[in-house]
Amino acid sequence: MATRSKIGATATRASSRTKTPVPPPSPPPRMKAVRAKAPTRPTAPTEASKTRTTARKPIASRANSPDVKLHAKTVTARQTQARTENANAAECEPVMAYLRIRPHLGDEPMSMPYLCPLSDTSVRMTDPSHDGAGSSRLHLRISTVAPSSIYKFSHAFLPETQQAEFFTKTTLPLVRDLLDGQNGLLFAYGVTNSGKTYTIQGGHGPDSAGILPRTLDVIFNSVEGMHSDGRFRPVRLYGVEEADPSESLPPMDIDVPTDEPQLAEVLAEHLANADDIDTDPTIIKLDRNYEYSVWLSYAEVYNEKVYDLLAEVTEDTSRPQIPRSNAHAQTAHPLLLTRKALTVKPSPASDALDESVSSAGKYIAGLRYFRVTSAAQAKALVKLGQLHRRVFGTLANSQSSRSHGMVTIKVLRGHRGDRDDPSSLQISRLTLVDLAGSERTKHTQTTGDRLKEAGNINKSLMVLGQCMEVMRSNQKRLAQSLANPGRTDTRDVKKALAVVPFRHSKLTEVLMDYFVGDGRVVMIVNINPYDTGFEENSHVMKFSALAREVSTTVNNAPIPRVQTNSNKRSTFNSALPRAVTRKVTISSVLPNKKVSEAHLEVLEEDEEAREDGEDDDDDEPINPLVDALFDEIEDLRLRLYEAEMRCVIVEAETREDVMKEMEERMREIEKTYNQRLMREVEGNERKMDAKIDMLHQAGLFGPPQKRRDKVEESEESSEIEDEAARFIDHSDEPFDSEASRPSSPLDGKGKVKAQLELSNDPTMGKGIESDIEIEQMTEEDESLEDDPISEDDDSDEYALSAKPKPRLFKVVTKPSAKQKAKVGSPVAKTGRRSTRTVSSLEKQIKDISLSDGADDSVTIVPNRKARAAYGGPDVDFVPGKDDIDTTKRKKRQLGKKAVVTEEELEQVVGAAERTSQNGVRSKNIRRTTRLN
Ligand SMILES: Nc1ncnc2c1ncn2[C@@H]1O[C@H](COP(=O)(O)OP(=O)(O)OP(=O)(O)O)[C@@H](O)[C@H]1O
Numbered sequence: 001m002a003t004r005s006k007i008g009a010t011a012t013r014a015s016s017r018t019k020t021p022v023p024p025p026s027p028p029p030r031m032k033a034v035r036a037k038a039p040t041r042p043t044a045p046t047e048a049s050k051t052r053t054t055a056r057k058p059i060a061s062r063a064n065s066p067d068v069k070l071h072a073k074t075v076t077a078r079q080t081q082a083r084t085e086n087a088n089a090a091e092c093e094p095v096m097a098y099l100r101i102r103p104h105l106g107d108e109p110m111s112m113p114y115l116c117p118l119s120d121t122s123v124r125m126t127d128p129s130h131d132g133a134g135s136s137r138l139h140l141r142i143s144t145v146a147p148s149s150i151y152k153f154s155h156a157f158l159p160e161t162q163q164a165e166f167f168t169k170t171t172l173p174l175v176r177d178l179l180d181g182q183n184g185l186l187f188a189y190g191v192t193n194s195g196k197t198y199t200i201q202g203g204h205g206p207d208s209a210g211i212l213p214r215t216l217d218v219i220f221n222s223v224e225g226m227h228s229d230g231r232f233r234p235v236r237l238y239g240v241e242e243a244d245p246s247e248s249l250p251p252m253d254i255d256v257p258t259d260e261p262q263l264a265e266v267l268a269e270h271l272a273n274a275d276d277i278d279t280d281p282t283i284i285k286l287d288r289n290y291e292y293s294v295w296l297s298y299a300e301v302y303n304e305k306v307y308d309l310l311a312e313v314t315e316d317t318s319r320p321q322i323p324r325s326n327a328h329a330q331t332a333h334p335l336l337l338t339r340k341a342l343t344v345k346p347s348p349a350s351d352a353l354d355e356s357v358s359s360a361g362k363y364i365a366g367l368r369y370f371r372v373t374s375a376a377q378a379k380a381l382v383k384l385g386q387l388h389r390r391v392f393g394t395l396a397n398s399q400s401s402r403s404h405g406m407v408t409i410k411v412l413r414g415h416r417g418d419r420d421d422p423s424s425l426q427i428s429r430l431t432l433v434d435l436a437g438s439e440r441t442k443h444t445q446t447t448g449d450r451l452k453e454a455g456n457i458n459k460s461l462m463v464l465g466q467c468m469e470v471m472r473s474n475q476k477r478l479a480q481s482l483a484n485p486g487r488t489d490t491r492d493v494k495k496a497l498a499v500v501p502f503r504h505s506k507l508t509e510v511l512m513d514y515f516v517g518d519g520r521v522v523m524i525v526n527i528n529p530y531d532t533g534f535e536e537n538s539h540v541m542k543f544s545a546l547a548r549e550v551s552t553t554v555n556n557a558p559i560p561r562v563q564t565n566s567n568k569r570s571t572f573n574s575a576l577p578r579a580v581t582r583k584v585t586i587s588s589v590l591p592n593k594k595v596s597e598a599h600l601e602v603l604e605e606d607e608e609a610r611e612d613g614e615d616d617d618d619d620e621p622i623n624p625l626v627d628a629l630f631d632e633i634e635d636l637r638l639r640l641y642e643a644e645m646r647c648v649i650v651e652a653e654t655r656e657d658v659m660k661e662m663e664e665r666m667r668e669i670e671k672t673y674n675q676r677l678m679r680e681v682e683g684n685e686r687k688m689d690a691k692i693d694m695l696h697q698a699g700l701f702g703p704p705q706k707r708r709d710k711v712e713e714s715e716e717s718s719e720i721e722d723e724a725a726r727f728i729d730h731s732d733e734p735f736d737s738e739a740s741r742p743s744s745p746l747d748g749k750g751k752v753k754a755q756l757e758l759s760n761d762p763t764m765g766k767g768i769e770s771d772i773e774i775e776q777m778t779e780e781d782e783s784l785e786d787d788p789i790s791e792d793d794d795s796d797e798y799a800l801s802a803k804p805k806p807r808l809f810k811v812v813t814k815p816s817a818k819q820k821a822k823v824g825s826p827v828a829k830t831g832r833r834s835t836r837t838v839s840s841l842e843k844q845i846k847d848i849s850l851s852d853g854a855d856d857s858v859t860i861v862p863n864r865k866a867r868a869a870y871g872g873p874d875v876d877f878v879p880g881k882d883d884i885d886t887t888k889r890k891k892r893q894l895g896k897k898a899v900v901t902e903e904e905l906e907q908v909v910g911a912a913e914r915t916s917q918n919g920v921r922s923k924n925i926r927r928t929t930r931l932n
Pocket residue numbers: 101102103105159190191192193194195196197198199203399400401402435436437526
């Protein structure tokens with residue numbers, strides 16, 4: 001944020017817990033619009049300038065000073081003056097919150113990002129699972145997160161932002177402050193896989209160095225040729241003491257025991273790319289009258305304990321040695337490494353800037369600071385710390401950070417002219433924190449130790465959020481009181497301010513001084529917009545919104561520090577620490593794609609108990625109620641998580657049950673349908689059999705062996721037989737038994753046409769003919785007539801199929817030419833009538849299908865007499881049993897059958913062809929039987 005907060009000076013200082021100095025309420029809330037420049041010293045210090053500079057310089061060591069008493073007096077005077085200057089120069093600045101959107105990685109599944117940048121400073125987040133109707137499709141629980149929100153930042157960096165640009169805009173000002181004597185804190189916050197480590201440490205490609213290596217580059221580029229002799233070293237938070245050069249030499253060798261070949265192999269792979277990272281060429285112009293010494297420490301907060309990642313790791317040699325060739329044995333008895341948790345202690349009052357307060361922030365007792373003289377050396381140290389972090393990490397075989405990693409760079413700055421005067425030294429520090437992923441436990445499927453670990457991560461982040469929340473509300477109340485001086489007494493407001501719960505988590509306890517002391521705070525919010533954890537990311541965004549409303553104090557002048565007795569070394573409690581052992585596996589993919597694994601056992605010793613009386617230095621004891629409440633929250637959170645897990649399990653089981661039931665039902669339905677189908681098939685078969693029986697009974701089917709050769713009249717057409725019988729009654733000519741033998745209408749392909757010429761019909765008179773066509777539709781016919789019913793009748797053989805096949809039959813009667821002549825109808829008229837009849841019959845036939853359940857697969861259009869008897873021209877006549885019996889009887893009486901000669905047959909066919917104008921193809925007429 002370019003704008004400065006206009007609220008009053010550090011409200012949190014006023015809290016009963018934080019007793020670091022509070023800038024005077026007057027001149028109150030209005031802050032300076034522009035930051036004052038850090039004062040510089042003339043190149044050749046005169047006596048006057050020396051005095052002026054000294055007034056702003058840190059306070060000298062009483063112990064190292066030649067004249068302690070005198071010096072102490074001088075220091076007090078300088079302190080007072082410096083304090084006044086600093087109070088005037090101090091101003092409040094909100095925490096800067098930068099958003100960094102992670103690009104999509106090639107190997108990840110592609111989905112719609114739920115983050116949409118609106119401007120340089122704002123983004124919109126939309127729940128991808130939200131259906132727009134006010135409910136979430138995927139979540140069982142009612143979400144507390146709004147489906148769409150706009151979040152504002154100091155700056156939002158798009159996915160294509162390069163590391164160099166990101167560093168310049170976010171971190172370079174902090175590096176400048178550091179070299180100017182100011183403190184700074186930068187932390188990366190976000191869910192796992194959102195790019196925090198990439199932002200802080202960097203990647204492996206060109207120009208991918210993160211802000212930490214770039215910070216080291218810029219520092220060493222800038223202090224080039226201005227290194228001090230390193231006679232003094234920083235202690236605690238603000239103290240300095242004479243250094244023992246042998247102690248502050250950085251451990252350049254990997255002190256994780258590497259005599260295990262597998263471990264050595266794995267570690268070598270990790271150290272191999274130490275030189276890959278590119279360097280940042282930026283140089284900050286500095287006053288060359290100063291000398292600098294740079295110190296580095298690397299700590300981690302893991303499971304609510306603080307560890308030094310640069311401390312020597314000891315191997316437990318008391319264990320029986322395992323033969324190296326035996327890989328299984330190595331897995332069974334892994335290498336045991338031991339490390340000790342460190343205590344966070346309050347700085348003694350003697351370190352305090354203001355003598356009226358009893359504490360000067362907190363420091364990690366026993367955390368080692370190493371003097372580094374080049375960027376490469378510093379980076380190697382960081383690499384070592386990273387390695388230790390990985391070795392000791394619980395999820396060591398994944399790259400995920402399960403601890404909060406904190407690299408602190410301390411710079412001691414002293415004037416060249418005051419080399420021997422430690423009181424001239426200024427201490428400033430910059431801490432870069434790579435926080436552990438803030439994801440919820442359910443997404444990491446954690447159990448047991450992992451659950452505890454995740455719980456601790458969440459607890460520390462939750463406490464950090466709580467601290468921000470309390471600081472914000474304290475600052476608001478104080479600002480209101482300062483804005484209305486008459487209404488409330490600011491001192492009363494200060495007393496009533498809420499306690500900021502820094503001490504309830506190790507992370508906030510260690511970082512507390514940045515919030516309540518002095519220094520600029522920068523928060524980097526990393527987000528992966530393709531991540532499925534929309535809710536978690538929303539919490540991250542909310543946290544950043546909260547952080548932006550918190551202000552910290554920024555001093556515009558170097559801060560003088562008090563140095564206490566440098567020779568006083570900490571003595572540790574001799575009580576045996578409690579130890580926790582964990583098993584760790586580290587694995588790497590070697591260049592030859594072989595996966596290498598090393599198994600270790602890590603012994604984590606508890607921190608030392610404080611020495612007697614040390615607690616007295618603490619500003620305030622932990623409020624047991626607040627502590628209990630935090631524990632309660634954590635407990636509830638875990639129970640909620642367990643309840644959610646149970647819900648998920650119940651949901652999964654219910655889904656499975658429902659699925660099984662559905663499958664069962666489907667099977668039943670299928671069975672029922674099959675049964676119905678079978679019944680239908682059987683019914684159709686029965687119907688078919690019945691019809692064939694009927695045809696047989698009607699005498700329309702000949703003996704099976706002769707079917708192929710015979711043309712037969714329709715079996716249902718009892719009327720035809722009637723006609724034939726009547727005709728035969730009047731004829732003296734003998735029947736040709738062969739020609740007149742009825743054959744199956746299903747015989748052969750195509751149509752079978754039987755023509756009856758009723759020459760002796762008493763009612764119609766001689767020469768009246770009736771054409772009867774029995775048509776079996778073939779595939780060819782079917783396609784020609786566009787009938788959708790499939791016909792499987794390629795066989796010439798008539799057989800009763802067990803399987804019902806849709807078959808169509810049509811029996812058409814039409815008057816012959818003679819008949820037409822007899823009744824006096826013109827041929828054309830007859831033709832029209834015939835066409836109409838055939839069309840209507842065809843239509844009827846198309847509607848007939850056995851498979852449809854129609855029981856009239858054979859349609860008989862009766863002759864005039866039958867039609868009249870049965871009620872009109874459109875009546876379909878199906879002969880009853882009586883009709884058939886009557887016909888049979890008549891036949892038997894007759895004792896002979898009509899015979900048709902070949903000539904007569906040809907004549908009839910010709911006549912039928914001439915008469916047929918309805919598309920019935922003559923090629924389908926195979927035989928015509930003429931009854932004389
Ligand atoms: N800006 C970026 N450009 C290219 N790749 C990135 C970027 N940010 C992150 N990545 C890649 O995304 C992956 C995850 O990033 P990273 O390990 O930094 O996540 P993280 O937030 O630190 O996760 P964790 O909390 O689990 O440690 C890595 O492969 C990293 O290289």
